[in-house]
Amino acid sequence: MAPRALVSVLFAFGAALSFAVLLNIERRKALYAALGGALSWFVYEAGLHTLDNVSVALFLGSMAMGLYSEILARKMKSPATIFYIPGFVPLVPGSNAYYAVLAAVRNELTESTTQLFNTLIYSAAIALGLIFASALVAIYINARKITLKKLFKEIK
Secondary structure, three states, X not given: OOHHHHHHHHHHHHHHHHHHHHOOOXXXXXXXXXXXXXXXXXXXXXXXXXXXOHHHHHHHHHHHHHHHHHHHHHHHOOOOHHHHHHHHHHHOOHHHHHHHHHHHHOOOHHHHHHHHHXXXXXXXXXXXXXXXXXXXXXXXXHHHHHHHHHHHHHHO
């Protein structure tokens, strides 16, 4: 891993940890949430380096964060949102929204529209990654329950 990527993952950890502290999340859970933020940024960086597509990289980072949060929530018997919210902070496309508003204020409508659409596409990629992760976990849990129910019926 390149030194720049490692530094950015450490900054993502710090941003997620800061946001978890701001939300008054329990100390141990805040560290896990911050690790999720670092994980999501690492997957985003790897996806961006490999695929050279920001939207797909955000989708993959969001999906990794969603899976991590859902699994950790069940292990720690906590709501998944404790891990989702701080973990998604590094992925939020805030600079695109800022540049869209800045271009609109400067009356650069083409640039403003471009930045706005990029923001919407990136936000949709993040949302879809979370939806896919939640759906995969739900499918896994339901399949596991059905399999166990059938097994117990066959034993009786």
